[in-house]
Amino acid sequence: MRVIGLNGSLRARLVLQLLAVAAVLAVALYFTVRSTADRAAEATQDAILGAATTSIAEQLRATEDGIEVDLAYATFSMLGAVAQDRLFYRIDIGGETVTGYEDLPMPETPPAALAASFYNQPYLDTDLRIAAVARSMVVGSRPVPVLVLVGQTRQGQAAIADSLANRAALIGVGFFVLAVPLSLLSAGSVFNPINRLAEAVGRRGPRDLRPVRHPTPRELAPLVGALNGFVARLRGALSQTETFIAEAAHHIRTPLSTVRTEAEIALRQSDDEATRVRLRSMIRGVETSARSASQLLDHAMVLYRSDQLERVEVDLSVVLRNVARAFEPTAELKELSLRVIGDAAPMRTKGDPLLIEAALRNLVDNAIKYSPAETEVQMVLSAADGMLHVQVRDEGRGLSGATMAELSRRFTRGGNVGDVVGSGLGLTIVAEVAGALGGRFTLEQRETGGTCASFSLPQL
Ligand SMILES: Nc1ncnc2c1ncn2[C@@H]1O[C@H](COP(=O)(O)OP(=O)(O)OP(=O)(O)O)[C@@H](O)[C@H]1O
Ligand SMILES: [Mg+2]
Structure with missing residues (x-):
């Protein structure tokens, strides 16, 4: 027998219990x-x-010399009509058997006058139901006790009882068979409210952290209460995370940039070569930690937002142009030209604009970072096969044989980076955004030299 454990199916457990009750009831019915x-x-x-025995007793007549016994055929035919049972009788007058089977068993207590008493006794090869009637008759002015016994075999009675019991057994089995679909149905209806509650909670958007107000049966109230408590705690934790990301970004970046400015001023003012070397390495350290902090927080933001994805209509062309504009000063500083290629027609997709912007920012940042001066970074927009594509092409150092799978691992940087500052999180962010929004991302070395990063999102 399979024991249904605590983590088994409640439905199966309920059905089994209902069937067990039905089986007990069916057996009890039988x-x-x-x-x-x-x-x-x-x-x-x-x-x-009883009627036959009393009738025989009443038909006895007292005469001058004794008692006349007259066994009417009608009396026995009345008994014979019931079933094909065998009959035995015994008539005792004054304590002596005058006719019938003299070994027919006597009642344990003598019967009261004319009221028949009944008992079961084994006799010969069978079991008899015997009726006994006693009366007293006056023979020659003397009262003489008379006892009439009539026994009948019990096959007829047993046959009737058996046929009724068999019918009851059939009804019991029918009842049990009917109980199978009924218990399945009732178990289903018991779990309907739970399923509806689960559906209602499942249908919610990822950002819907309102308490559950779905009408539920009283028994589910503790569960819904616990769920709401959990949702409230989750809401609190999420808003704390959001605040943490925003505050950490501010509180880490600001002092670091102060340190950097101070170090740069000191570097300009110092003539001592040893101090200058130290200051330069300090500036580099500050740059690296500022970059790491900023990328870590960006990554946290991307993870957090892709977890509770908000999908709004976004024009990819606008986002890309904004990113390009934001990088204009950096590119100018490096004497690089940035060019967006593609018509200005809206390229609409659905997604979180902050995530898309983070991905594009990292691609353009890499293209600028890993390109030499006086080259061009092209950002090509196109649409094909229901997808919108952004290709960021540079004329830089290429990937030196590293694959995209390796480079997009967390904190993994290529061997080609030289003295370029970075944390190894940029491509991780891009790949995560593409995954969250149902898009694609690839990074390849171009045949003409340089790198081409392709980022695609589904077209709306
Ligand atoms: N356009 C590119 N040209 C050459 N190498 C690239 C280019 N883009 C990425 N890479 C290689 O892939 C590696 C991973 O890039 P990723 O953007 O993840 O990290 P990173 O740029 O080193 O650091 P950061 O997290 O600060 O962006 C880089 O270290 C670099 O080796
Ligand atoms: Mg990068």
């Missing part, structure tokens, strides 16, 4: 009908047997 049928058949037999 035994109740069986004993009632037995009693009813016995009562019927007793009524006829």
